[in-house]
Amino acid sequence: MKILLVDDEIELVSAMSERLGLRGIEADFATNAIQALQMAGEKKYDLAVLDVKMPGISGLDLWKLLKEQYPEMKFIFLTGHTSQDDFKAGTKTGHNYLLKPISFDALLERINQSISGSPEREG
Amino acid sequence: MxxxxxxxxxxxxxxxxxxxxxxxxxxxxxxxxxxxxxxxxxxxxxxxxxxxxxxxxxxxxxxxxxxxxxxxxxxxxxxxxxxxxHSVDRTQTSVDLDEFAEIMVTITRRLAAVKGMELVYNQEKRQHSPVFTNPFLLEQLYHFCLEHIIAQGKSGLIISLRIAKEGTKGKLSFSCPEPVMGNIPEDDYLDLLNQELKASIECGRDKRELVLTIEPLSF
Incomplete structure (x- = not known):
């Protein structure tokens, strides 16, 4: 399984990448959408974890670009929104997402669900 | 009012x-x-x-x-x-523009950052610069200026804020290296804020600077 983590907070994605690596999950990271698109063009990722709000191209816009180019890719969103309702109202979508600060166990569960094709849960 | x-x-x-x-x-x-x-x-x-x-x-x-x-x-x-x-606690008080600028840049830096821009408080000489005014209304005028610049600017833009005192007047100057400022579009509420604070906003230096000037309110 190969995962691409995208968030403008390098401390966040580098720590997440290392923690996933310690559990045997290959996870690269990018700190902006341009870098993420470039990396996705060079390696096949099964799943992308995207921060919703990033400078320049947002996580939602990046999702549209990646989804178009890589239809098989799965997605999980990270958001600083304070509640599920707030996130839904802000994005007008029903995406698979986690609220920051994330529970790492919840992230692992969500990754496994996404890859195995289990029904997605919110929150 | x-x-x-x-x-x-x-x-x-x-x-x-x-x-x-x-x-x-x-x-x-x-x-x-x-x-x-x-x-x-x-x-x-x-x-x-x-x-x-x-x-x-x-x-x-x-x-x-x-x-x-x-x-x-x-x-x-x-x-x-x-x-x-706490700025809503008093409608008229002495505001130190130096402290005000640092505080406002701290809490609004992210507004610029999400658009890929950088907001900095670029005061060479820090000094106590008090002006008797309404702090909450002044914060809104600051925000009007900042939002206008962010709306006009592009990713990579650096927005610098400086303050100055000219007699009893206080000045907040936003500047950037590119000519992106322009005049702020007309807005009834902006007019009301300007009137209440005896303030004016002017665009200068070939659209590279936006200056908010306030006069002290009388007791």
Whole structure:
């Protein structure tokens, strides 16, 4: 399984990448959408974890670009929104997402669900 | 201020307060998210060390230092937000423009950052610069200027804020290297704020500067 983590907070994605690596999950990271698109063009990722709000191209816009180019890719969103309702109202979508600060166990569960094709849960 | 103006002031002021509050809470959550992951990583490394390899003290030191830095940045934002929250306590008070500028840049930096721009308080000589005014209305005028520049600018733009005193008047000057400023579009509420604060906003230096000037309010 190969995962691409995208968030403008390098401390966040580098720590997440290392923690996933310690559990045997290959996870690269990018700190902006341009870098993420470039990396996705060079390696096949099964799943992308995207921060919703990033400078320049947002996580939602990046999702549209990646989804178009890589239809098989799965997605999980990270958001600083304070509640599920707030996130839904802000994005007008029903995406698979986690609220920051994330529970790492919840992230692992969500990754496994996404890859195995289990029904997605919110929150 | 008549009843209609007061109602407008209340509604727009509340919307402004909400926007700033949401922005600050997002920023604090981002710091908490980083602290959470760094703490988790430390825990993972500790578990790994118990199983096989020892812990690298330098690595632990760096991670702990990163956590401390994140807490320090969060604390700065919370303190600035506390100042902002208390700005509604008094409608007329002495505002130190130097402190005001630093506080406002701290709590609004992210508004520029999400558009790929950088907002800096670029005061060469820091000094106490008091002006007798309405702090909450002044914050809204500051926000009008900043939002206008952000709307006009492009990713990569650096917006510098400086302050100055000219006699009893206070000045907040936003400047950037590119000619993106232009005049702020007409807005009834902006007119009302300018009137209440005896303020004016002028575009200068070939659209590279936006200057907010306020006169002191009388007792």
């Amino acid at each position: 008549n009843k209609e103006e007061w109602e407008k002031c209340y509604a727009r002021g509340l919307a402004f307060f909400g926007r700033i509050s949401a922005n600050v809470s997002h920023e604090i959550k981002n710091h908490l998210a980083v602290i959470n992951e760094l703490g988790g990583l430390l825990q993972d490394l500790s578990i790994m060390a118990q199983k096989k390899d020892g812990l690298d003290p330098d690595r632990v030191d760096r991670l702990a230092g990163n956590i401390t830095a994140q807490v320090s940045q969060s604390d700065k934002i919370v303190r600035a937000f506390n100042y902002f929250s």
